[in-house]
Amino acid sequence: MSGIDQSKIRNFCIVAHIDHGKSTLADRIIEQTGLLTSREMQAQVLDNMDLERERGITIKAQTVRTVYKAKDGEEYIFNLIDTPGHVDFNYEVSRALAACDGAILVVDAAQGIEAQTLANVYLALDHNLDVFPVINKIDLPSAEPERVIEEIEDVIGIEAQDAPQISAKNGLNIDQVLEAIVEKIPAPGGSSENPLQALIFDSLYDSYKGVIVFCRLMEGTVRKGTPIKMMATGATAEVVEVGYFGAGQFIPCEELSAGMVGYITASIKNVKDTAVGDTITNAANPCKEPLPGYKKVNSMVYCGMYPADGAKYPDLRDALEKLQLNDAALQYEPETSIALGFGFRCGFLGLLHLEIIQERLEREYNLDLVTTAPGVIYRVHKYNGEVIELTNPSNLPDPTEIDYMEEPIVNAEIMVKTEFIGAIMGLCQERRGRHVSMEYMEETRALLKYELPLNEIIYDFFDALKSRSRGYASFDYEMKGYEQSELVKLDILINKEEVDALSFIVHKESAYERGRKMCEKLKEEIPRHLFEIPIQAAVGGKVIARETVKAMRKDVLAKCYGGDITRKKKLLEKQKEGKKRMRQVGNVEIPQKAFMSVLKLDND
Amino acid sequence: MKKLSLYIHIPFCVRKCHYCDFLSAPPRENEKKEYVEALCGEIRREAAAFGEYSVDTIFFGGGTPSLLEQEELEKVMKALQDGFIIEETAEITMEANPGTVDRKKLEGYRRLGINRLSIGLQSANDEELKELGRIHGWETFLTTWKAVRECGFTNVNIDLMSALPGQTIESYTDTLKKILALEPEHISAYSLIIEEGTDFFDRFGPGKAEEDRLPSEEADRTMYALTGKLLQEAGYSRYEISNYSRPGRECRHNLGYWTGKEYLGLGLGASSLVGHTRFSRETNLETYLQAAMAGESTVVWQQDLSSRDQMEEFMFLGLRCTKGISAKEFRKRFSADISAVYGKQLHKLKSKGLITVDETGQIVLTSLGLDVSNQVFVEFLK
Numbered sequence: 001m002s003g004i005d006q007s008k009i010r011n012f013c014i015v016a017h018i019d020h021g022k023s024t025l026a027d028r029i030i031e032q033t034g035l036l037t038s039r040e041m042q043a044q045v046l047d048n049m050d051l052e053r054e055r056g057i058t059i060k061a062q063t064v065r066t067v068y069k070a071k072d073g074e075e076y077i078f079n080l081i082d083t084p085g086h087v088d089f090n091y092e093v094s095r096a097l098a099a100c101d102g103a104i105l106v107v108d109a110a111q112g113i114e115a116q117t118l119a120n121v122y123l124a125l126d127h128n129l130d131v132f133p134v135i136n137k138i139d140l141p142s143a144e145p146e147r148v149i150e151e152i153e154d155v156i157g158i159e160a161q162d163a164p165q166i167s168a169k170n171g172l173n174i175d176q177v178l179e180a181i182v183e184k185i186p187a188p189g190g191s192s193e194n195p196l197q198a199l200i201f202d203s204l205y206d207s208y209k210g211v212i213v214f215c216r217l218m219e220g221t222v223r224k225g226t227p228i229k230m231m232a233t234g235a236t237a238e239v240v241e242v243g244y245f246g247a248g249q250f251i252p253c254e255e256l257s258a259g260m261v262g263y264i265t266a267s268i269k270n271v272k273d274t275a276v277g278d279t280i281t282n283a284a285n286p287c288k289e290p291l292p293g294y295k296k297v298n299s300m301v302y303c304g305m306y307p308a309d310g311a312k313y314p315d316l317r318d319a320l321e322k323l324q325l326n327d328a329a330l331q332y333e334p335e336t337s338i339a340l341g342f343g344f345r346c347g348f349l350g351l352l353h354l355e356i357i358q359e360r361l362e363r364e365y366n367l368d369l370v371t372t373a374p375g376v377i378y379r380v381h382k383y384n385g386e387v388i389e390l391t392n393p394s395n396l397p398d399p400t401e402i403d404y405m406e407e408p409i410v411n412a413e414i415m416v417k418t419e420f421i422g423a424i425m426g427l428c429q430e431r432r433g434r435h436v437s438m439e440y441m442e443e444t445r446a447l448l449k450y451e452l453p454l455n456e457i458i459y460d461f462f463d464a465l466k467s468r469s470r471g472y473a474s475f476d477y478e479m480k481g482y483e484q485s486e487l488v489k490l491d492i493l494i495n496k497e498e499v500d501a502l503s504f505i506v507h508k509e510s511a512y513e514r515g516r517k518m519c520e521k522l523k524e525e526i527p528r529h530l531f532e533i534p535i536q537a538a539v540g541g542k543v544i545a546r547e548t549v550k551a552m553r554k555d556v557l558a559k560c561y562g563g564d565i566t567r568k569k570k571l572l573e574k575q576k577e578g579k580k581r582m583r584q585v586g587n588v589e590i591p592q593k594a595f596m597s598v599l600k601l602d603n604d
Numbered sequence: 605m606k607k608l609s610l611y612i613h614i615p616f617c618v619r620k621c622h623y624c625d626f627l628s629a630p631p632r633e634n635e636k637k638e639y640v641e642a643l644c645g646e647i648r649r650e651a652a653a654f655g656e657y658s659v660d661t662i663f664f665g666g667g668t669p670s671l672l673e674q675e676e677l678e679k680v681m682k683a684l685q686d687g688f689i690i691e692e693t694a695e696i697t698m699e700a701n702p703g704t705v706d707r708k709k710l711e712g713y714r715r716l717g718i719n720r721l722s723i724g725l726q727s728a729n730d731e732e733l734k735e736l737g738r739i740h741g742w743e744t745f746l747t748t749w750k751a752v753r754e755c756g757f758t759n760v761n762i763d764l765m766s767a768l769p770g771q772t773i774e775s776y777t778d779t780l781k782k783i784l785a786l787e788p789e790h791i792s793a794y795s796l797i798i799e800e801g802t803d804f805f806d807r808f809g810p811g812k813a814e815e816d817r818l819p820s821e822e823a824d825r826t827m828y829a830l831t832g833k834l835l836q837e838a839g840y841s842r843y844e845i846s847n848y849s850r851p852g853r854e855c856r857h858n859l860g861y862w863t864g865k866e867y868l869g870l871g872l873g874a875s876s877l878v879g880h881t882r883f884s885r886e887t888n889l890e891t892y893l894q895a896a897m898a899g900e901s902t903v904v905w906q907q908d909l910s911s912r913d914q915m916e917e918f919m920f921l922g923l924r925c926t927k928g929i930s931a932k933e934f935r936k937r938f939s940a941d942i943s944a945v946y947g948k949q950l951h952k953l954k955s956k957g958l959i960t961v962d963e964t965g966q967i968v969l970t971s972l973g974l975d976v977s978n979q980v981f982v983e984f985l986k
Contacts, residue, residue, distance in 0.1 A: 554795070555975075555977070556845060556977050557845075558795050560924060563875040566907070569916070572981050575978060
């Protein structure tokens with residue numbers, strides 16, 4: 001590996017809106033540079049979690065090194081860094097971009113530019129990457145490459161006239177993309193003689209090797225035995241192995257030097273020590289300063305996770321521990337609920353991240369979970385000057401102690417077909433959005449900018465956006481900061497007893513509406529008991545909505561003769577099983593489903 | 605001598621009713637003949653193992669067993685008499701649907717020793733009967749009823765149903781009154797249960813198109829209360845969740861099911877409890893015929909009941925009877941104290957007002973307990 005000509009290295013990524021064909025193009029690049037034959041490839045090599053394949057999105061950054069023999073007769077090393085494709089993972093995306101020297105912008109020839117296209121391109125341009133566009137899906141009957149080229153030039157302002165027009169799916173014109181990579185993406189700089197300075201853009205935990213750190217060397221050299229130090233976390237270790245990325249495998253090599261992308265292992269036990277964005281340097285000969293841009297990733301969304309079967313609490317703890325080895329952004333701490341027993345308050349980057357963790361716990365660790373309504377972190381300012389970061393509504397101090405509360409606000413960009421502007425503005429209005437601006441991208445499409453409270457978009461904003469625009473809207477956001485807000489805690493009382501796991505924080509104006517919907521939903525979910533059960537929503541002890549589950553009057557097997565006994569007993573056993581899965585609150589049995597059903601309240 | 609009940613299944617009917625989830629269908633050409641032959645073979649074969657039992661009840665169920673011709677029934681009875689020791693005083697019941705029997709047939713039954721009839725009337729309202737898919741009307745039933753009494757049957761049950769689609773409190777009251785005027789010895793009154801896999805489920809099941817044609821809960825409960833009230837006033841007592849009789853006219857055969865008595869079921873799909881084993885037979889007619897004709901066992905499923913299973917059954921079957929269960933009987937049967945096994949559950953149910961326990965240790969469902977008996981029964985399951 002040593003002595004590689006820096007001018008023959010190309011470090012790049014692909015940026016695109018979801019579904020515009022990023023992963024398919026990555027596959028074609030890998031296939032056509034001969035790393036894998038198409039037979040060896042499973043569809044979309046880089047998305048290697050089951051979940052990623054199913055959802056068609058990339059959750060973790062994936063990286064592959066491949067060698068391309070260009071038309072000039074020279075061999076080039078391509079390091080393709082595939083970035084996560086969701087707003088929840090924006091920080092990871094920004095670090096992956098920082099590891100690149102250029103980016104390919106993939107735009108769907110039929111759809112044109114979308115909100116994430118813009119967000120990602122701007123992010124790439126912010127990192128001073130050279131970006132060249134590729135028009136994908138030109139095989140579609142609805143493809144309008146000329147219009148899209150114009151749009152790219154008008155909206156983003158980059159040259160697009162000679163953009164390769166490809167079909168990644170059919171492998172059409174991929175050679176043009178490969179040549180463009182050589183021509184348009186600059187070779188890396190840096191000197192292997194300088195002190196080591198390497199950017200961590202991802203890491204993963206391997207039970208044999210410990211943490212495998214994915215990094216881009218900006219300066220210097222690293223090899224087996226190099227003492228290293230992570231400049232932000234302060235962790236130190238001695239390098240055990242360095243190498244580069246084959247397709248789905250790690251290939252060890254002698255050393256990594258400035259301009260190269262590869263991995264380092266050093267018997268590190270915890271991914272927390274190798275935070276994404278941190279700088280690795282030589283502990284014996286450190287660089288002067290770390291690379292810019294490091295920040296500690298904070299959870300934005302919290303919820304309670306409880307095992308459906310209380311006895312599985314240790315299993316849940318073990319599973320979370322294991323997932324955290326690979327996911328530094330996942331946070332959790334034990335908590336207890338009167339209704340749900342022992343569980344964990346978990347923090348996530350966003351709702352998708354939450355869903356992914358939940359699905360992985362259920363699928364990979366075979367756990368049945370009860371999840372409470374996700375919420376954001378509220379800041380509670382008390383009269384005594386104390387400020388509490390509130391992640392669990394149950395911990396809200398007594399209202400008499402609270403001076404005021406703040407909630408997180410995001411800057412949101414929504415790109416939408418003009419005919420749906422009214423509908424989308426209506427939605428943002430309902431969600432307490434503050435209109436910032438509206439620009440027409442072209443005659444038929446507009447970019448809406450809104451400031452929205454985070455807690456209004458973590459539930460079902462995506463779904464509502466999609467249904468109200470018939471799919472013709474895309475959305476992206478970033479944190480803006482905290483603002484004072486009129487917030488209240490909405491409590492749910494079932495048969496006069498407060499159910500802690502159902503409490504949540506809501507804006508004063510929305511309290512009645514949400515309370516009413518919660519009561520309606522709970523009425524559907526709670527089975528009849530021998531007595532009447534009032535379901536109430538209350539704010540500060542005052543009931544604002546009420547429903548009633550009527551008393552059970554009939555629950556009987558009318559016939560039970562010789563041939564029925566076994567079958568009827570099975571029915572009773574099934575009924576018993578259902579009862580076992582319920583949570584007892586006071587003298588009411590609440591199905592676990594009820595705790596989850598209140599997460600989805602919007603039917604429009 | 606140990607006592608045994610026999611159940612004989614006749615899987616044929618004129619036409620499948622819309623609410624029916626029993627094993628029955630209209631017979632094809634020659635099918636009845638073949639079936640009787642196979643059944644008789646099975647009776648003779650299986651009887652050999654029951655030499656130390658005497659049979660005190662026999663029940664012909666279906667389907668519509670009254671569809672059998674006299675000579676077919678004779679064959680079956682002959683096989684039974686040849687194989688089993690049948691007590692002189694045995695209760696021998698035949699299920700019969702209105703319109704499927706006449707005087708001649710009924711006289712034949714009498715000659716064969718059949719001394720109890722169970723007639724599937726369901727309703728006295730012709731529209732309701734049509735909705736159920738029954739082949740008879742009220743007039744047809746009356747003709748049958750007249751013949752039944754004229755032939756000297758003095759132990760007869762009439763089946764009734766409430767909560768039927770389109771049924772009103774008035775029409776149900778009318779049905780009850782018409783039945784009571786006939787003074788049958790026994791009445792089974794069922795509240796319609798929409799069973800999955802029936803035509804009714806697809807029409808009236810939860811969320812289905814005609815669900816709202818079922819009487820409201822309020823109406824259903826009113827009909828249910830009316831049943832108890834009118835029948836009690838007319839001198840019937842409720843001895844099980846859905847069964848009412850004149851004194852001494854309880855169905856001995858069915859009581860056996862609820863008290864853990866041994867029974868042997870013969871014929872297609874029939875279930876048995878022998879010793880501590882439950883077993884049941886092939887449910888596919890063709891497969892059944894082949895096996896039975898070849899002299900092979902038709903048992904396709906069996907389960908040995910653990911003592912826990914037996915206790916559970918003792919509780920949830922015994923409590924179906926209004927006389928309830930006794931702590932003494934429990935101890936005798938299981939050599940264990942009922943309060944040691946179910947003390948916690950009994951206490952809970954008592955405090956909820958679902959059961960009462962008297963000083964002799966007799967446990968019975970309260971009126972509320974009868975309405976929501978499943979809530980009681982599940983407590984005794986693991």
